[in-house]
Every structure is written in structure tokens, then in C-alpha cells.
Amino acid sequence: MSTALVLGGGPAGLAAAEVLLARGHAVTLVDHKPSLARKFLMAGKSGLNITKDEPVGDLQRTIGCPQLDPMLAEFDAADVRAWADGLGQEVFTGSSGRVFPVAMKASPLLRAWLARLEPMDRRLGWRWVGFDGAGHDFDTPEGREHLGADVTVFAFGGASWARLGSDARWLPAFEEAGIPMVPFAPANMGLCVDWSRHMERYFGAPIKNVALNCAGRRVVGEFVLSRAGLEGSLIYALSPELRTGAPLFLDLKPGLSEAEVAARLAKRPAKESLSNRLRKALGIAGPLAALLQEFGRPLDDLPSKVKALPLHHTGARPLDEAISVAGGVAWGALDDGLMLRAKPGMYCAGEMLDWEAPTGGYLITASMATGRWAGRAAADFMER
Ligand SMILES: Cc1cc2nc3c(=O)[nH]c(=O)nc-3n(C[C@H](O)[C@H](O)[C@H](O)COP(=O)(O)OP(=O)(O)OC[C@H]3O[C@@H](n4cnc5c(N)ncnc54)[C@H](O)[C@@H]3O)c2cc1C
16 A cells, blocks of 8 residues: 655645545654644634635635636535535534534534544654655654655645644745745734824724725725734735735725715714714714724815725734735646645645635635645555
């Protein structure tokens, strides 16, 4: 029997291992953490959104990475649901189309998944430290070890939330081996703001039913004011544009044109206070009014400030805090089966590849789809 090494036990690595085992190959899974899939379990703390219930074309468009299209076509939202179902884990679709396990956490799903992967050999607490010919070197509690294999699937994750395992310490060894990399950058990240002390009482406040405009893109929904700055799905959705340094504008009344905002304000008595005018004409009060004061002064042209308030921030929160990352192993380094051109028989999958996706289940779906794709290509390689 041929042996496959899967390095990294997050959703991508586990998906690769599942395919390799199903094809009858012996699998050894290595992870430097003492337990597997820590980021997957952390994702479960906020409900575990495993996919987005939409046709594959929509998934592909939202992720917007053509190299992933065939992988998503083979393992799309319906397949994720069927896979969870096959593990005896019921899922449901929320009003936004996001799909969650009924249990609303990751541990029962992970337990069932690992039970299915029981035949694989596990080496936990082993850190991959570099290539060694056709095999690999590891730092282990017992010292340096070497493992060889017929095929290898790397699934080391991205470069955020290092404490959960994906610390990107593998990167220099890949660069030394001449594997082209796109620098990691934060995705689905918050922004830093130097708030005035007036804003303190609003930290934690959600800003709902607003739109954000950045570099020609408009997104509608909600975000949150935090001590550090701005967070939440609406901010995360603009990560690619924000990374270019493009200015960010808040539309406080997305359902009204600037002329309608002006007309409503003009109807209020001239001697009315600014806060009463904003509240009575436009329903702008509390944290929304505070944002106008914080970023809109002088409030001379109020309608235009209401429709396009510049949100002055000082850049992205640190990479390690980002929900996910952009960048990673460059597509040019890989063939169609996700095999490293420089390392025949060695494949890459998951967030360590150069793609990014918004939150909403896309990340786990694409990580698993690439894991399965690499696992299948690795099995084909061995069987050839
Ligand atoms: C707070 C939070 C919430 C999230 N919520 C969701 C969600 O609801 N839905 C969603 O779709 N996505 C969510 N995500 C993103 C999702 O969890 C990741 O995109 C996904 O886990 C990536 O899978 P992966 O297998 O590529 O990498 P990872 O899950 O990061 O796994 C990589 C593994 O490789 C191991 N490893 C790394 N380096 C080495 C080494 N040198 N030697 C040995 N092992 C190594 C790590 O220990 C780790 O176990 C969330 C992320 C965070 C941080």
C-alpha cells in the first residue's frame, strides 16, 4: 500500500485525508498542535457557518478566483450539506442563506469527521520544518524526525490567529525551495481608528441599515464600532478595496437620495438644534449621529455628509487578527491538480493558497474543495 502524508489538520487537510483514505491509501496526518482543527473549532464558537446555500455559479462569482472554479464545481454548497448529512450532522439554512449545523457548534461535526478518519495515523505535536529530498523534516517532542511518503498534501492554513496553528512558519522553507509566493495580507479584517473620547460610549454599538462605498463598490448591511476601530461583515466585505488604501465612505441613509435628504432637512424649523433635526428628519441619532460629528465636521453641507461621510481610519488591524488572509502559494507554482511544479508528488490546499473569500461559509467550503481536489490528484499520482 502506498503512503500519503497530509501536513496540517484543518478542514483542507482533513478533506484531503478523507479522499485519500476512501481511495484505499494509508494516510499519516501531521500537525504541530496537540489537537486538530483548532481554527474550525474556533469558527464554531460563532455558530460555524459551513457554506452558503447558493448555486455554484454564485459561489464562484463571490469568491472570484477562476482557478478555484472547477474545485467548487466538484464540491459546492449542496455537497457540503450532503457531506455534513453523511456524518449524521443536521444543518439548516439561516435567513441570509448561510448554512449552520443545527448544533450551532463545530465539535460534534469534527468528532464525527475524525471518527470517519480513524484509520489514519496521526502525529500530533510534530512541526514540519523543511523539505528533505523526497521526504520531510519535523521538529517533534522527541527531537528531529524524518518522514518519507509517496505523496504529500500541504494544508498549513493562512497566516492569522497563529495561536490556533496557522502561524506561517513554513513560509521561509517554501521560499528557499524556490516556490513562488504572494505575500500574505489581511482579509476579512477590521480597521484601526483613532477615536476621540466622545465615541467611547458607543464602543460595541452596531451600525445597521447603512451602506459603505469604497473604490466604486457599494455594500449594504451592518458593522460595529469597537475600541480599536471598525469591525463586522460590512467592513470585512470591502477588504480587497481597503487594502489598496482607497478611502471609505458611509452612506447613513441608503434608501434616500441626497436631494431627498436635503428636502427632509429643509422642512425642519430653522431654530431646531442639529441633533433634533437629524433625529426628526432622518432618524439619525445615537452612534450614527456620533459618527457624523466625529468624521463630518464642519457639518456645513449636511446632505452630502449624510450620503458620503468619510470614515477616517489608520489602516487594517494586524494580520494575526484577521479572520482570513489573502496571498499564499502562487497559482503559477501549481499545476491543475494543485501539485507543486517544483516538487512532483507534493500538493497544496486550503487557505495557504493565493485566494481570498468573504465570510459567510465560503472559506470552509473552498478550503474543503481544494483539500478534496488535492487529495484526489495525489491519489491519481500514486495510482499512476
Ligand atoms: C474566528 C474565526 C471564525 C471563522 N469562522 C468561519 C466560518 O464560520 N465559516 C467559514 O467558512 N470560515 C470561517 N473561518 C475561516 C476558516 O476557519 C478557515 O478559512 C479554515 O479553517 C482554513 O482551513 P485550512 O485547513 O486551510 O487551515 P487551518 O484551519 O488554519 O489549518 C491549518 C493546520 O495546519 C497546521 N500547521 C500549520 N503549520 C504547520 C507546520 N509547520 N507543521 C505541522 N502543522 C502545521 C495548523 O496547526 C492547523 O491545524 C473563521 C476563522 C476564524 C479565525
